[in-house]
Amino acid sequence: MFISWIRHHGRSADLAAALDIPAIFVDGGSGNVLRRYLRQWNDTRQAVRSGRPSHVIVMQPPLPALLAVLSVREGRRSRLIGDLHTGALENPKWRWASGIVLRILRRRGFAVVTNEELADRVSVRGTEALVMHDLLPSLPDTLDDTLDDPKLAELRAKTFILVPVTYANDEPIDALLEAASSGRDVTWVLTGRAPTGVSSSAPPNVYFTGYVSNADFLRLLSWCSAVAALTTREFTMQRAGYEALGAGKALITSNTNTLLRYFEDAAVFTDNSARSIADAGRRALDESRALALKMTRLREAKIASESMALQSLRDRLSE
Template structure:
């Protein structure tokens, strides 16, 4: 969408969702970043936010939550500059610290309630919070593509991308080694596979989480990958695994799998099923269920493609409908 000068999207961190959604909605993205200590960073970024809004006098401001401090600053400045104020809460802006602390959840609701509208990532969150805010809009993450949503970093030489020459059925396990990810269950599932026709490429920095790397020919730890190598691995793999123990989480890897129509194993939660549809396999975060689905995909991944293509088309149609609703809200 063509960007409009009187529309501003403000964030205090680098995040793909901000870049992709601001582009899709025609907002000018302002990434205000500082590496100073917390208190000084809040002060500097608050002043830069004020200066930015004062010099541009926008009619609409969208800001990301988190940061709660950014939302407070934009809410206060709205009183002086009179713009329409929208907060993109996605998921974590409604459940800070993964919702573990009730007082933080209440603070988030109070702060977000000062916006004219709140953006969430799915219909289930809208149902949960619709009685608390003036208006709630549903916009999931746009599907990523190589041209817009991955940095153009230099990748490894082709000969070093070992997945290119791997003749086995290649699984990509998208893992950040976070507490909510059942990585031990996934690794144990592949350790239990005796067949040599299957391999699993595991992303992320595993050193702090895995004391002893399992010596298994089925498992390859990639370590940190550049965007170029990571996207190449997505394209080259036969199937993907993206799992979390969180019931309210839409994972970036699932969007990437849908974008490339990769047969995948996702978490068996209502939010994942409702967002990504049929064609994918959904698993509990336990070795037995993961192993069952891995073997099912390994038999013949091609049978899953047609329904995944349909799911991607349905996602794109619904995404455009949600953008129309967003534009209606912004234009009021």
């Protein structure tokens, strides 16, 4: 089984489906973090007890998800694989726990990471790492016109840049809002529940969708002219970047070594300053067709390497 302490995550869902194993999303509901973690802890233990899996892949962070699996007999008997997101090693909130996570995985299984740079950082600490980029999602051939959130209908006729964000500490939200303010001819559409301080300080050409369903997100992805996936953290692969690549959309992303290497000349890169983001947004819209064609060509190459990596993961899980 594949356990993720989150309402839903595309990477977890896609990998679980490709491996033909259950994807268990454990949402702690409302309340403070301790109450949520307690619910997630109990739900995880119950899932492992009832499923009795031979292998458990656990999204990391957070560390308690891994410990919850180990806290029951069935989990201790299972082989453990950590799907390490960059935050497990680089986010100050969870970096302190990286030694514990890698020590557990070194003894009980191995790590799966999203890029070669992270694999090097894990391997040098004695834990085996297998590189597995996100499986490239694609837009369905047809999308139902019935929106789950009717207010999004006004975006259909607009030219806009889609910015899938979680308001995490590596996302340059302030710079993005400043960029939007400097060029009000460009519409930026931000997903996710925006903190009050962000939404109240945004210029009128920034549209906040709030939480959207998976189906509505696909509609937004199909309607947009470009996608922005920005991070201030090196070694990070943005899920939105994979989504843009899978959909063949022009992409604006950060000029980290990891992203430059992966997207090559198919994306518009920015240094995350407001001026650079604004310039990248205009270029992405002006050259959206040419950039979309480059992304489509890059997608074909990535699909081939993705298939090889997925087979390697299947082979490891069958040992």
